[in-house]
Amino acid sequence: MKEIERKFFIKIMPDISGLIPWHSERFFLKSEDGFEERISRIQDRFFYDKKLVVSSMERDREKKEITEGEFNNQKSRAYGSTIRDTYLLSQNPKITLQIYRAQFEGLIRAEVEFNSIEEASAFKPLPWMGKEITCMDIARDSTN
Numbered sequence: 013m014k015e016i017e018r019k020f021f022i023k024i025m026p027d028i029s030g031l032i033p034w035h036s037e038r039f040f041l042k043s044e045d046g047f048e049e050r051i052s053r054i055q056d057r058f059f060y061d062k063k064l065v066v067s068s069m070e071r072d073r074e075k076k077e078i079t080e081g082e083f084n085n086q087k088s089r090a091y092g093s094t095i096r097d098t099y100l101l102s103q104n105p106k107i108t109l110q111i112y113r114a115q116f117e118g119l120i121r122a123e124v125e126f127n128s129i130e131e132a133s134a135f136k137p138l139p140w141m142g143k144e145i146t147c148m149d150i151a152r153d154s155t156n
Contacts, residue, residue, distance in 0.1 A: 018144060058077065
């Protein structure tokens with residue numbers, strides 16, 4: 013599956029009152045040479061992901077649901093983690109606001125997902141979005 017995204021810092025906090033976030037904990041198993049392997053708990057579900065960088069905006073992604081036992085077993089070999097709450101702001105394009113917790117408390121960023129590179133390239137950031145960080149290390153959770 014292809015994943016095409018652009019990411020931004022927040023200039024002005026959008027109104028998220030009335031939105032219910034989903035809570036996630038992500039643990040990193042491997043990250044090198046554009047390849048990333050990780051596990052996540054999102055609410056009460058568990059996932060294993062592999063990502064391979066294709067370009068600054070595009071990744072090949074393989075994601076499968078795993079059991080809580082598999083999650084806990086893999087978690088023991090993790091080298092880092094992120095904890096965040098995610099708010100869905102729109103569906104087309106899919107825009108989420110991510111508020112980080114724990115060691116990254118205070119980090120807030122927007123993520124915009126697209127169906128094509130052309131759509132991503134044509135996207136004009138919304139007035140509340142700040143500096144684009146898509147090509148920066150801070151845009152990848154594994155390096156936060």
